[in-house]
Amino acid sequence: MLCRFNSNGEPEKPLVIHVGRIGVEKSLELLKSVMDKLPEARIAFIGDGPYREDLEKLFAGMPAVFTGMLQGEELSQAYASGDVFVMPSESETLGLVVLEAMASGLPVVAARAGGIPDIIPEEQEGKTGFLFNPGDVEDCVTKLRTLLHDSETREIIGKAAREETEKYDWRAATTKIRNEQYGAAIWFWRKKKAQVLGPINWLVKRLFPVPPEVNA
Incomplete structure (x- = not known):
């Protein structure tokens, strides 16, 4: 498996990896300019998509390899084979592959855009990723x-x-949903209920006032 990443017969060079759909919207052409300035490194693209053929032509002659789609143990080995994970996309909403890389102990360099800053917030930059x-x-x-x-x-x-990334496991996620999201949802609907029923309660009181003796 690891030999798949020995691009251009230069296995001694540190390996930058990218995992994800190879689409034009992922800003992957930026990595050509990046790797031009890092001749001491090589890069592996793990995934497939409509922009793959164009990207392979762009990286022709460079220490780059395209593995296609990997899953399961092969994908785990791919993460383990890398030295750094890079994500140039500005359109990531969840950043699942960033979480996968971090969970694999792989340092991440990603664009400050989309949902990625939620995973690597400003106070964690330089500590859990860049x-x-x-x-x-x-x-x-x-x-x-x-x-x-x-x-x-x-x-x-x-x-x-x-x-x-341990805060994103199932137990942590369900605890967060129970303690924070459900609480926020209950508060929201109570507020909405008060807003909706307020005018109705006012009208009922005007139409059917409570007799003084009842109040007494």
Whole structure:
């Protein structure tokens, strides 16, 4: 399996990986400019999509490999084979593959856009992962180079990322839903109920006033 990532016979180079659908909306062409500035590294694209053929042509002659769709154990091994995970997309809503990479102990460099800042908030940048300004090649290169050239930093951030993802397991997620989301939903509907029934209660009191002796 690991030999699939020995792109252009240069297995000694650190490996940047990207996992996800290969579509034009994912801003993957940005990674060509990024990798041009990182000749000391190679890249693997794991996934498939309508933009794959064009992207393969764009990366022709470079230390790049396209594995196609991987699942299960093969996908786990792919994450384990990487040194850094990169996500240039500005349209991610949930960022599931970012969570998968972090859960695999893989440091992440991703665009500061969509739902990714919810996974790596500002106070965690540089601790559980790095975010770069969307479309900013130099910013992305700087963050990647920091990780590619320092194995100790990669290990520290990868471990912190792995620990951070534990809050997203099923138990943590259901606890959050029960304690926060359900509470918020109950409050919301109570407020709505009061808003809807308020005018009705006022009208009932005007039409059917309570006799004074009842109040007494």
